[in-house]
Amino acid sequence: MEQTSRIITAQHSRSGWINGLLGVLIFSGSLPATRVAVLEFDPVFLTVARATLAAMAGLCLLWLLKARRPTREQWAPLLIVALGVVLGFPLLTALALQSVTSAHSIVFIGLLPLATAVFGVLRGGERPRPVFWLFSILGSLLVMGYALAQGLNAAPIADLLMLLAVLACGLGYAEGGKLSRTLGGWQVICWALVVALPVVAPLTLLLAPSSFVGISLPAWFSLGYVALFSMLIGFVFWYRGLAQGGIAAVGQLQLLQPFFGLALAASLLHEQVSLGMLAVTVAVIACVAGAKKFAR
Template sequence: MSKRGWLLFLGMGVIWGVPYAMIRVAVREFDPVFVAFGRTFLGALVLLPVALYLKVLAPALRQWRWLLVYTLAEITGPWLLIGHAETKLTSSTVGLLIAAVPLIAIVITTRMGHEGLDMRRILGLVIGFAGVAALVGLDVDVSNLGAMAAIGVSVIGYALGPIIVVRKLTDLPPIGVVTGSLIFAAALYLPFAVWRMPSHFSAAPTWSVIGLGLVCTALAFVVFFALIGEVGPSRATVITYINPAVALLIGVSLLDEPLTAGMAIGFPLVIVGSIIGTARAKAEAKEPAPV
């Protein structure tokens, strides 16, 4: 990998590792639906001129039905539910649980008949879900089952999003898809965000929402597409295994969240299970992965 590739790779690992801490700070004072709206609105506001200049928004909007389905699965549902969950759970716990997305993706793709469930994938699922069980069993109080359910739905949505893109939106320009989906999400959030508008804007939560929109959404997608262009889609997805570590480090060091036994046991199991379960067989190694 080139020096530029490494810089993009490390940048993405940080950019998509910090949202959980920012969400945690924001939802301490703001309603989760307002936080989600602010993030999508600011992201759309920044990316819209780029999409219009490149003339990639109109083609995406022509497929508005599947774009809306993708938006609900990848953005509208998860970003709102994760915000609600972080009113009860630490950002570190949420970030580590979201790392189970590749495991759920394996289950979905095998059930749809896209991939076979061989012994390697079964081993990865067993190890990964053992890590999730350790996180939940050792760290999550029974009174927070609603938050756990919110994360569970979010994980399913994140796993479905790329499948929808590959099956229905793969021929569309990525910037157009992202911009269109952010516009849809902001429009869906808007009436609820107005209803839950804060009466006071403290500095920390306000800057957290701004950071979520400008850095973790608009800049993140631009950098991610640059990373794909530099190293290819298959190697770019390895950031999935770095983001939780960044979320854990930030939560523990900056937000004074505890480093628990569940994290120490569950985190490596989830990551190892995801790596084993999603690793491509040698016979498949020469086939390019879908974007």
Template structure:
């Protein structure tokens, strides 16, 4: 992976390691639909004017069918399901479950004719990633109802499939434009359910409102622009390997900023996760050969 690819990869691992904690804080005081609506409105308010000013809205809307599919699989469905699940599940367990995204993405990619091979080294890397997250966070599954687990399972399917749509059906649509449209559509879908509850939301504690603000600005508007760039730099399957590091980042931030204990699980699990990510992001022989010819991963949005 190139230096640009590693820079984007590490930035995304950090930026999307935070939402699990923020969502947990927000849904303790706010309805899930309000959290998703607020996140989307804030993100759209930042990205849509930029898209219009650069004349990119029209070209994006011309690809409305794949863009709508991306919206449903990446935002409209998963974000509400994730907020619902975190009313019951811990943020760390949710992150651990979402770490299964690269496996599903690899399977979907192969079933739909993808050419990126899954060699033994990459499979080993994915296995190490999951094992490291399990050691890092532990598995606290006692008393968990099946519906939240099913909700996270659907999130995993959506997150695994959406980047493939970006790579195959939206290669000429700028990432910011696609994100702006998707956020606007998702906000419109949930507006009838969220707007009547905004008065109630306005009385929520400041930490819950701040969590939604950071979700919308940093973890949505900024993160989606970076994520599109990462997909086009390293491909959808490698881009999704960030889900191995996201939960690890959340735990590490807790140690550094919240004085949480540096446990044996953290000491052992984090290096295993990092090693797994390095192995799982290796290029296959086919992709490496094409990259050397200059016709793969050359476009930067």
């Protein structure tokens, strides 16, 4: 009986890592796509428009699949998720990407695992081993060291916005991962989008440009990507992974996101990826391997 329980637990954890990795792969295109979109769309309009489109799709899913309504106690966590990942992170990153390249901003994503793990302890009740924190903090210090080496006087406001975005996203990830254990992964993001809809839908109409003539196909494609994939589909896998494998543990997969994101920035946007960026990314990925080992 005990052996069967261990096998089931191992399979559950492995499924969590697979779902988490799929989520990270989808999220890796978010910043490059946002960078393309803000070249032609206002960042605030982009934020509310992507949330509105995703919320409409989420409403359809909830209706078609006859999802049960959240309990009274679940609405407050859903509001936190909405503020963190539906509004906070998209808006702050869109504002930052007006001043810096997606390759530069992607490096800050290396802080997300630590932020998610901290909020996983505060909000999710998880208790990783002390060595886990050593690897997580080391990875974060590498990222911050890189940012300082670039000279924060180059774009200090953009870097501050990225740091605030990381905090908002880490809280939203941890809260959503915890809530997914009882509500379900896809239900969490869909209901969080519904919570935000009364705010983002009117703002989308209010802030819409007077004419969409001249908006390029890549900009429209980028808007569609961040709305359907970054804001909805990616979270279906991500929150399920966090619920199955643990918020702090699976959250470390985010350290792979800069690597995938840098590859996209270089291949699709033809942005320059320096040796320093690559070195920091590789070092941070090494830290996630150590953090993963001691996450539980």
